[in-house]
Amino acid sequence: MTVNEDTFTNWKNREEIAESMIPIIGKLHRERDVTVLVHSRSLVNKSVVSILKTHRFARQIAGEELSVTETLPFLEALTTLDLGPSQIDIGMLAATYRTDERGLPVAEFTARAVAGATGANKIERGEGRDVVLYGFGRIGRLVARLLIEKSGSGNGLRLRAIVVRGGGGEDIIKRASLLRRDSIHGQFQGTITVDEANSTITANGNEIKVIYANDPGEVDYTAYGIKDAILIDNTGKWRDREGLSQHLRPGIDKVVLTAPGKGDVPNIVHGVNHDMIKPDEQIISCASCTTNAIVPPLKAMADEYGVLRGHVETVHSFTNDQNLLDNYHKSERRGRSAPLNMVITETGAASAVAKALPDLQAKITGSSIRVPVPDVSIAILNLQLARETTREDVLDYLRNVSLTSPLKRQIDFITAPDAVSSDFIGSRHASIVDAGATKVEGDNAILYLWYDNEFGYSCQVIRVVQHVSGVEYPTFPAPVV
Template sequence: MFLVSQANTLRQLHQDRLSSYNDQEQQAIELIGLLNKLYNERDVQVTLFGETLDTTSVGQVLALHQKAAIREQDGKPIAIADTLEMVKALASSSDIQSARVDVGQLIANDTDLQAALQEAGDDKSAQNGTTDVVLYGFGRIGRILTRLLLSQASSKKGLQLKAIVVRPAAAGDLAKRASLLERDSIHGSFTGGVSVDDDNNGMVINGRFVQVIYANDPSEIDYTAYGIDDALVIDNTGIWKDEAGLGKHLQSQGVNKVLLTAPAGGDIKNVVYGVNNDTVGEDTIVSAASCTTNAITPTLKVLNDEYGIENGHVETIHSFTNDQNLIDNYHKSDRRGRSAVLNMVITSTGAAKAVGKALPELGGKLTGNAIRVPTPNVSLAILNLNLKQAPQGADALNEFLRKMANSNTWQSQISYTDSTEAVSTDFVGTKHVGIVDAQATIVTDNHATVYIWYDNEVGYSTQVLRLATQMGGISYTQIPA
């Protein structure tokens, strides 16, 4: 009799949970419709603690609500019903335009939506403009940027990818480029459709035409002939890294500014978005620094602000890249000629030195090395730091970093995990720039060792696009401020 009763109880529990999940699915479907309407009609994007809510995936929306905590130690999940109610209120407000709204922060902090909208209404700095974008180069970063730009719902505002420039190639090149975009061994199949337009020498990506231009030198291109003007060129070839080389882009017809996806030399600013992007001003050539610099600088900044950094060493365990050989062969750089898939390869990194360009107060205080390892993506930076003020143990330091990761200011740049099972592949595709691994934190007196995971492709590319948006003169009202 007891077993029958227990079976009935479990059956009822299963039915109740299934019914609850079905209700959540319906709420997610309704939410997605509102999100698309806000984005398409008013250029309003809604996030949940910095994570963009996917307007095509019910599963992703529900999963984000499962893992998004109210940012308290009890880890109470945000209910999708609360998000839906908040987004309905946003949709009913006729005042909101060109905004980025974080409903997670609003709900977690019990923020009055009308008060937040009133405060946002006083911000007159938002510019709902349009900027043509040209990707010069179509390698790993170029294709990731393309995916990020064209996987979201179409909009007539913001960054508009108009062209991709590659070197002249043999027949069939266009189809190969399209295939490489559509299929990726690390990040999987592209979400959407990719087709080749041979007649116009371009690709149609999620319904949007992107011109493919073949050229050997930036200065030889007339972009206005393709209907492109005042464009921002994102150079991800790594061929030119100084003002003389990158300045060739500005000699082209139709180009206004240049953004380099590599560390730059000379007087070109190396910018980590969220840290020193306020220094860009009217610069026409800017560097987005490196993936490692972007991953570690935000965490180094908050640690320096809180504890002070005397000095330190950064060791990067970095996935291999295309500049290494698959098997042993000649290479101009030391050690990189040895097989990338068979060896751990000690090499140099300029990331530690580049931190000083983004954070002058740390200039000359950090050294660095890199070890290339046989994994294709996701890297790990180890910060060994001597602090001026000693944290009260690893738990205290972790609690500080958790609060920074959960703050409205740093949630897009710093993330946090305390999982005992986390490994590198868990972070493939993450848009967070750096993820602090709390389980690995070590504190001895005033010496701290902090481990930071990062997707050196997607995380970095997300930062590049944030900087590109700023350089394009596009800004959004942030809610909450």
Template structure:
């Protein structure tokens, strides 16, 4: 990162990446954004604030042709996509789409693989997530009492809607999946502990072989598989949605599977945002 001393001789309303200039806007109202003037085809709304159909329509009224939210949206959006699983359901008429969440993108492909192979009956998910912007640097006010505590000092349980995200993609699991989440004092990378009971008896090495083959085949680029002795920081800038840690796979009583899945919740998910944007453009503008 360059540090500038002295007078800045470039446009302060633009962000420069090499020779590419990106306009920086400061607008309170979505309707005031100059998407029409800029000729914007697809808006990637990564605010984390907006997510309703009304918000999407406001972007379109401002001149955008399509909107992709980087977070779970309301149920009346045109589609919710986990790339690698259901992007083929996108249609040209879909204008307002959600890319779900980083954790949903991580765990949905693994759940699908296990369900297709062994038939999932029920499951639990524990998300071990890095500290986030809504936590405190020092103990300070937050409406969630646990999040009043300094993020760098504690492992902090927080609410999660991941179970609802799972049943949005797999309605057959309604009331059969539960999820909890904890925030840990790291900068980046998430680990997800997935436990499922399955109908067919299975061994741990068979589960690993299934996931390894998927990573090399149908889910190449989305799911990866490793048996290296890695820790969270080793997955920084990994572009996959999910990296299965084969050393941590366990099977109890032939029907209870436990897996550990890693993801770079920033970089990996940003890659899926681009993939979904291209998929939306492909069906809309071909």
């Protein structure tokens, strides 16, 4: 047998193992509300090739290969345990098992590592929480996709309704079509049917009522069987407490804004300050996509090195609030053609840092340039640190943060020397550290942070909604604090 044949046989064997993992992952998710991860990347509803690619990606951040032959025993061990709702990272289980010196069998090691999700420690499965989307634009449709994707167990978040203004003939058909196909993020993974007579869209078995209203005060959500719901406002029309309070109608318990909040509205970046949300707080903001991109790595750097001052320059993809061709716009430069120009504009992300990191005394300034790409942006974070360090030390630290810290769902890490913006479309992290571009000299560090300003931000929104709804499940093995 030739070397090529050996390589191909090995690939086919790994395909077979990955295929055997799919029903186990699916059953754990449906029956026990357990999401199986590999280095913070979900394996739920993934194909054979996707599972193999997710394992192979581990070499980028962990520095060595991770094979399905290593993780399968841990996955099989999970099936023997009395698990409650949780997220379990079999990649981290395999990695920590490699360095464990106790010599335990895989089954016993796994049982100990996830003990917080078993027996008397496990969380009881709830009835789920109703969610309403107010507006159905770029972020609204991606949030809808994520809610539908995560509804597999039936005990988490349930998208019950979408509120939009009437758009004329075949309105619901056109909106369903935009959910079904997206020029950037691709096809919806599943089936979508439309019932015009009853004004519903059914996506992967989730029946979603489409409610037409021109104003929040027009809707009584209890008339649609909706109760204690979380309403996600992705229109950005109202940003202060007074305006957003209009959503607190019968059937709505909390309001989450997908834009920076004004006044006393808490601006939340999941992973950094979501624990500050008071149980009785009814109105919160998820800040901006750029704020979510820069605050987690800024916190990480401040915790380890201290930060005296900084500047963030965002090179941002164009958005719907710009003009396709030159036309009137209330902003000075955004009226110029978005796909034909680089456009200097403002960003509120730097000033929003103070709300998310109130203990950070460093002055952070910021500016932004909109560029002719439809998605994925990069933030260049230039920091003066409180002590001198080296590039190698910073990269090792941030790699570990992305793997084992409480910020591992927010911060990703990549070493690929040929990475470009389109490679990060669909990233579920708030930001991705580009190791190759990182520069450190003495007390100055410059981080290049990629982020999918649409999908990655939508994932952060979902995490906040899960937290305030009580369906944010613990992750095992527990992150290193």
